[in-house]
Amino acid sequence: MSLLIIGSIAFDTIETPVDKVEDTLGGSATYICLAAGYFSKQNYLVGVVGDDFNNEHITMLEKHNTDLQGLQIVKGGKTFRWGGRYHENFNDRDTLFTELNVFETFNPIIPDNLRKTEFVLLGNIDPPLQMNVLNQIEKPKFIFCDTMNLWIDIRKNELLEVIKKIDMLVINDSESKMISNEKNIFKAAEYIQKIGPKYLIIKKGEHGALFFHSNKIFTIPAYPLKKIADPTGAGDSFLGGLAGYIAKTDDISFENIKKGIVYGTCLASFCVEHFSTKGLENLSMEEINNRYYEMKELTEF
Amino acid sequence: MSLLIIGSIAFDTIETPVDKVEDTLGGSATYICLAAGYFSKQNYLVGVVGDDFNNEHITMLEKHNTDLQGLQIVKGGKTFRWGGRYHENFNDRDTLFTELNVFETFNPIIPDNLRKTEFVLLGNIDPPLQMNVLNQIEKPKFIFCDTMNLWIDIRKNELLEVIKKIDMLVINDSESKMISNEKNIFKAAEYIQKIGPKYLIIKKGEHGALFFHSNKIFTIPAYPLKKIADPTGAGDSFLGGLAGYIAKTDDISFENIKKGIVYGTCLASFCVEHFSTKGLENLSMEEINNRYYEMKELTEF
Numbered sequence: 001m002s003l004l005i006i007g008s009i010a011f012d013t014i015e016t017p018v019d020k021v022e023d024t025l026g027g028s029a030t031y032i033c034l035a036a037g038y039f040s041k042q043n044y045l046v047g048v049v050g051d052d053f054n055n056e057h058i059t060m061l062e063k064h065n066t067d068l069q070g071l072q073i074v075k076g077g078k079t080f081r082w083g084g085r086y087h088e089n090f091n092d093r094d095t096l097f098t099e100l101n102v103f104e105t106f107n108p109i110i111p112d113n114l115r116k117t118e119f120v121l122l123g124n125i126d127p128p129l130q131m132n133v134l135n136q137i138e139k140p141k142f143i144f145c146d147t148m149n150l151w152i153d154i155r156k157n158e159l160l161e162v163i164k165k166i167d168m169l170v171i172n173d174s175e176s177k178m179i180s181n182e183k184n185i186f187k188a189a190e191y192i193q194k195i196g197p198k199y200l201i202i203k204k205g206e207h208g209a210l211f212f213h214s215n216k217i218f219t220i221p222a223y224p225l226k227k228i229a230d231p232t233g234a235g236d237s238f239l240g241g242l243a244g245y246i247a248k249t250d251d252i253s254f255e256n257i258k259k260g261i262v263y264g265t266c267l268a269s270f271c272v273e274h275f276s277t278k279g280l281e282n283l284s285m286e287e288i289n290n291r292y293y294e295m296k297e298l299t300e301f
Numbered sequence: 302m303s304l305l306i307i308g309s310i311a312f313d314t315i316e317t318p319v320d321k322v323e324d325t326l327g328g329s330a331t332y333i334c335l336a337a338g339y340f341s342k343q344n345y346l347v348g349v350v351g352d353d354f355n356n357e358h359i360t361m362l363e364k365h366n367t368d369l370q371g372l373q374i375v376k377g378g379k380t381f382r383w384g385g386r387y388h389e390n391f392n393d394r395d396t397l398f399t400e401l402n403v404f405e406t407f408n409p410i411i412p413d414n415l416r417k418t419e420f421v422l423l424g425n426i427d428p429p430l431q432m433n434v435l436n437q438i439e440k441p442k443f444i445f446c447d448t449m450n451l452w453i454d455i456r457k458n459e460l461l462e463v464i465k466k467i468d469m470l471v472i473n474d475s476e477s478k479m480i481s482n483e484k485n486i487f488k489a490a491e492y493i494q495k496i497g498p499k500y501l502i503i504k505k506g507e508h509g510a511l512f513f514h515s516n517k518i519f520t521i522p523a524y525p526l527k528k529i530a531d532p533t534g535a536g537d538s539f540l541g542g543l544a545g546y547i548a549k550t551d552d553i554s555f556e557n558i559k560k561g562i563v564y565g566t567c568l569a570s571f572c573v574e575h576f577s578t579k580g581l582e583n584l585s586m587e588e589i590n591n592r593y594y595e596m597k598e599l600t601e602f
Contacts, residue, residue: 207508219522
């Protein structure tokens with residue numbers, strides 16, 4: 001089955017306790033596409049870049065099963081840029097600058113032939129734009145949705161409208177507490193499930209993730225890593241791996257989504273081992289599957 | 302097989318966001334004995350109390366398979382008292398007072414007939430006292446050992462000497478980082494394993510625990526709870542459940558220890574649902590096993 005991915009494409013300047021890189025490929029949709037491409041083979045990216053987005057980037061994405069017919073390239077425009085510095089714990093970060101550039105006036109247009117795509121992934125963008133996408137698509141089988149603390153702060157009502165219409169919400173633990181005003185993560189999950197999404201994933205960074213569906217819960221730890229280079233894109237790689245696996249297998253049962261979550265966890269671990277998208281660019285399915293089976297050994301009793 | 306447990310016995314005054322209790326039964330060894338008693342039937346407690354420790358407490362411990370021949374009751378003395386207040390997150394806490402009382406001059410004496418006990422658990426007490434116990438016992442099959450940040454701060458050398466002689470060290474994540482001076486938990490584990498203990502457990506509170514043995518790792522989440530009353534004794538209940546299960550099954554294989562860790566996780570969850578030791582006093586094996594199987598469903602994929 002095919003997967004429609006809407007999100008940001010960016011050039012990042014990143015500083016971590018390990019190193020610093022400038023103007024390197026980033027953006028939520030980029031990580032999602034790269035991770036998903038290891039599973040589903042028809043992934044359609046809808047996003048916007050300037051003409052500083054060059055052929056090398058296009059070739060790399062296409063090589064990873066990303067179809068770019070929905071990519072808007074603004075002539076004379078500059079691609080979205082973000083700069084951030086991670087603290088010693090690799091968890092907290094300060095945003096150093098945000099240059100929206102062509103992203104400021106981004107209006108996602110879903111090409112006619114893609115409006116019936118079976119699986120849709122709304123990456124972390126302004127909720128009215130996510131709603132705009134929802135209004136253009138026709139009866140998808142399953143909609144994944146991400147968001148961030150900023151939108152919970154300044155677009156809560158619009159975000160809640162989106163959340164009511166999607167199938168799976170994927171957020172982190174602090175976001176779940178912000179949405180619900182609950183301090184306990186399981187009470188937060190209960191609150192959010194009542195709003196609408198039948199499937200909820202709460203990510204806890206180095207502590208793994210929780211998956212909620214009706215009255216069932218599944219937990220997964222993060223893959224154990226002694227060294228991290230750059231946490232940027234970990235959540236997007238997780239989501240991309242998960243959505244790609246679900247789109248490939250075309251099976252939205254609880255049991256199969258659990259497997260997708262494990263694959264997502266593996267892709268996130270490969271992502272953070274290197275800067276930018278480097279950790280996702282040259283993986284083999286054997287490497288990915290080995291890590292999947294390590295996750296099994298890590299959790300089985 | 303039988304289990305020798307050395308640790309503190311206390312009366313606690315505890316304030317949590319939920320409620321407050323005064324002079325209620327506590328202490329590391331108390332929680333350990335109660336949790337272990339659901340599994341191993343011959344648990345010998347070595348500790349000290351004043352004569353304010355009454356028959357009701359003795360009867361309750363004995364009912365939970367705790368043999369008290371090693372308990373020193375100091376006539377005219379007062380039992381150790383501790384007071385603490387938990388923050389809104391149920392994680393951080395402030396110590397309000399510590400009255401060592403009879404614990405100040407505690408000198409653990411292992412009765413002759415208990416020196417060959419197969420399983421030994423050194424609860425969290427001053428490392429020289431733990432070493433004192435090690436010098437009195439004869440070739441136990443397996444030694445569990447707990448400690449705390451205070452001893453890492455002020456008795457690091459003595460603690461390291463103890464750690465070299467035990468089989469399993471059970472500590473929390475911040476303690477693992479203190480001992481190793483590493484920020485990454487897996488590097489911290491690697492460092493500690495090199496010091497000596499063949500088995501290492503790092504507890505992460507609400508995020509579960511990690512178990513390390515040679516090059517193998519096992520992860521377990523905490524049992525999902527929407528309500529917590531009092532976190533006091535969670536770590537001790539975990540350790541008691543684990544050690545009791547290992548002593549009962551007399552099997553120190555990696556696979557069996559994993560099962561013990563799951564049982565420990567279940568006992569910790571029952572503990573924190575009520576104040577003081579109340580959550581551990583009236584459990585059935587059916588309740589415990591139900592939670593064990595819930596843990597399986599929670600983690601299996």
